[in-house]
Amino acid sequence: MELKDLTYLLAIRETAHLGKAAQSLGITQPALTKCIQRLEKSSSTKLILKVGRGIQLTEAGLLLCERAQKVVLLMQMTKKDLHALGTGTAGVIRLGVAATAAEFMLPELTHELLQQAPSVVVEIQVGLNDFLQNRLRENKLDLILGFLPESNSEFITRPLVEDPVVVAASQSHPLANIHPTPEQLGHYRWLLPAPQVATRQWLEQRLRSGGYAAPRVQVESNTLSPLRRMLAQTELLSFISRRLLQGESAGEALIEIPLPLVMMPRTFGWQFRSLSELSPAARLLVELAEKRWKW
Structure with a gap:
């Protein structure tokens, strides 16, 4: 029939x-x-x-x-x-997101996506870059929205916004508004990610090259963004995105410690295996981000 x-x-x-x-x-x-x-x-x-x-x-x-x-x-x-x-107005997007991008970029991006494609389902995994890259390598993610490695020939990269990483502390920290000497900086302990994380390795290398001691880590975490309140209520130092310095409440207010030596340039953007492998919905998400944050 x-x-x-x-x-x-x-x-x-x-x-x-x-x-x-x-x-x-x-x-x-x-x-x-x-x-x-x-x-x-x-x-x-x-x-x-x-x-x-x-x-x-x-x-x-x-x-x-x-x-x-x-x-x-x-x-x-x-x-x-x-x-x-x-046409990309339906389907599933498996999206890996860095914590900072999840807080400052993802809300606006998903708002625009769901306006244009209300039937799309987005499966989000928030994590560190190394973890997300492994998931992308294993074909368990379609895209990563996070900071771009300086050199990476394995994945396609599309830059979106600058996001420098700086030394940060509570607004009431003794080092606030002071360019600390090695002796002053060495007096305080740190809240940092694990030793294998690229940002911590970069920080340690830059401190050593400038005559500073390696940071004495007192609190170690796989993500720093949710721990801003802890940082604001202690004398710990940390190395975080400049975007995270001002929280939503006074209890999370942080300040940048002026130390240009360890201001790490960083670019946030897309990572994926191949544009041809992306579903129409995933390509739509990439296009929306590139229209919003014109590099």
């Missing part, structure tokens, strides 16, 4: 007249008659009966119409869904 023939049968049920059905479909009555003949041949049963000047569906015809209505509706929905997937 062809979908077209089933659609024609439904038109016959609506009009109860071959001529009127043919007219509504924009075909000739003989063509419609051949359609019914094909259906009756394939189902080995009579589907319509002539009654006076009109027609009447047989029990088999009514049953086929009932099933045909479901088939036609399902195909219409399938066509609509396929169009949405093809």
Whole structure:
């Protein structure tokens, strides 16, 4: 049975007249008659009966119409869904996000995405760059929105915004507004990520090259953004995004310690394996970000 023939049968049920059905479909009555003949041949049963000047569906015809209505509706929905997937207005995006990007970039980006593609499902994993890159390498993520490594030939990268990393502390910290000497800086302990994290390695290398001692780490965490309140209420130092220096409440207010030696330039942007591998929905997300943050 062809979908077209089933659609024609439904038109016959609506009009109860071959001529009127043919007219509504924009075909000739003989063509419609051949359609019914094909259906009756394939189902080995009579589907319509002539009654006076009109027609009447047989029990088999009514049953086929009932099933045909479901088939036609399902195909219409399938066509609509396929169009949405093809244009990026539906589908699933597996997105890895750095904590800073999740806080300052993702809300605006997802707002724009869901306005244009309300059926898209976004699966978000927040983590450090090394973890997210491993997930991308294993094909467990489609995209990473985070800071871009200085040298990386493994993934395609698209820069979006600058996001320098600076030494930070509470606004009431003794080093506030002071360019600290090695002796002054060495007096305080640090809140830092694990030793294998690239930002911590960069910090330690720069401090040593400038004659400063390696930071004495007292608190170590796989993410620093949620710990701003801890930083604001202690005399710990940290090395975080400049965007995180002003929290939403006074209890999270931080200040940059002026130490240009260890101001780490950093760029946030996209990482993915290949543009051709991205789904239309993922490509739409990339395009929206690049329109919002024009590099």
